[in-house]
Amino acid sequence: MAAKSPAKNPFDLTGQVALVSGGASGIGKAIAEAFLNQGARVLVGSRTADKVEAAVKELNASTPGNSEEIRVGGVTLDVTNVPSVERAVRKTIDLFGRLDILVNSAGVMLRKPTFELNPDDFNKLYDTHVTGALRCSQAAGHLMREQHSGCIINLASISSFVDLVEVAAYAAAKNAVMGLTRSLANEWAKYGIRTNAIAPGFVPTELNRKMIEKTDRGRRILEHTPMGRFGSASEIAGAAVFLACPAGGFVNGHTLVVDGGYMASGIGDAVAPWTIEK
Numbered sequence: 523m524a525a526k527s528p529a530k531n532p533f534d535l536t537g538q539v540a541l542v543s544g545g546a547s548g549i550g551k552a553i554a555e556a557f558l559n560q561g562a563r564v565l566v567g568s569r570t571a572d573k574v575e576a577a578v579k580e581l582n583a584s585t586p587g588n589s590e591e592i593r594v595g596g597v598t599l600d601v602t603n604v605p606s607v608e609r610a611v612r613k614t615i616d617l618f619g620r621l622d623i624l625v626n627s628a629g630v631m632l633r634k635p636t637f638e639l640n641p642d643d644f645n646k647l648y649d650t651h652v653t654g655a656l657r658c659s660q661a662a663g664h665l666m667r668e669q670h671s672g673c674i675i676n677l678a679s680i681s682s683f684v685d686l687v688e689v690a691a692y693a694a695a696k697n698a699v700m701g702l703t704r705s706l707a708n709e710w711a712k713y714g715i716r717t718n719a720i721a722p723g724f725v726p727t728e729l730n731r732k733m734i735e736k737t738d739r740g741r742r743i744l745e746h747t748p749m750g751r752f753g754s755a756s757e758i759a760g761a762a763v764f765l766a767c768p769a770g771g772f773v774n775g776h777t778l779v780v781d782g783g784y785m786a787s788g789i790g791d792a793v794a795p796w797t798i799e800k
């Protein structure tokens with residue numbers, strides 16, 4: 523199939539409609555905001571109704587647009603529940619008439635020594651990150667296949683590549699997210715659907731703030747990060763805009779690492795504190 527003709531502004535998302543699971547906080551909310559700033563309309567969803575309502579208010583206030591026009595909507599969404607996922611997809615269509623971009627950002631974290639990890643813990647994380655992304659991708663994918671265009675963005679992680687200690691269930695799920703990403707990319711490209719993932723480095727959010735801010739783990743992460751700081755959710759959102767917009771139109775099956783250089787750092791730079799000779 524021929525490539526689409528180049529858009530005037532290849533980063534523009536005007537006319538596009540996105541559904542963002544986990545979109546009421548953290549990285550998902552920042553992605554929703556970035557999409558709105560690029561002209562898209564967005565539905566954000568998570569399990570907590572109050573949080574969703576607050577996020578919709580905040581996004582409406584922080585992004586440009588005509589006050590008459592509905593640009594942001596919210597939905598209570600549990601990605602572990604098929605009827606809930608189907609309701610969210612239906613609400614997107616009822617509100618905006620179409621669905622072009624799905625972002626699977628719903629996620630939970632669990633830190634536990636692996637000897638203490640029980641199968642229920644393990645399955646809960648898998649069900650949210652992996653089966654949840656599958657449920658949403660299938661529900662959105664049916665519509666995208668009909669319109670022969672669509673873009674799915676999954677949230678992988680640094681722990682898709684390297685161990686982060688006592689987060690085995692999370693790591694296993696995030697590895698599977700990459701497998702799911704490649705499978706959909708390969709199988710659904712013929713329906714005009716591109717599937718990619720973003721692997722963020724460390725971004726303090728509700729998910730991990732207690733684990734990494736002002737902790738020994740956090741200090742070790744920063745020492746291993748060439749840029750010497752955590753990322754911000756908006757720095758992850760930039761990657762999502764790229765993957766969703768016409769400029770990213772030939773990217774498929776890729777996992778884009780956005781980590782301040784964490785993955786590039788083997789023993790660290792020569793100015794790392796422990797290399798200074800006494």
Ligand SMILES: NC(=O)c1ccc[n+]([C@@H]2O[C@H](COP(=O)([O-])OP(=O)(O)OC[C@H]3O[C@@H](n4cnc5c(N)ncnc54)[C@H](OP(=O)(O)O)[C@@H]3O)[C@@H](O)[C@H]2O)c1
Nearest residue numbers: 544547548549568569570600601628629679724725727729
């Ligand atoms: N922050 C990082 O450093 C980092 C790094 C790598 C990858 N990630 C990934 O990025 C994604 C976003 O995380 P974040 O850091 O932005 O954390 P966050 O602020 O906690 O966002 C995750 C959201 O997912 C929602 N959620 C959890 N379970 C859900 C379910 N079953 N159905 C629907 N929504 C659900 C939560 O809201 P409710 O509780 O209201 O449902 C929450 O708003 C996650 O997949 C995470 O694993 C984050």
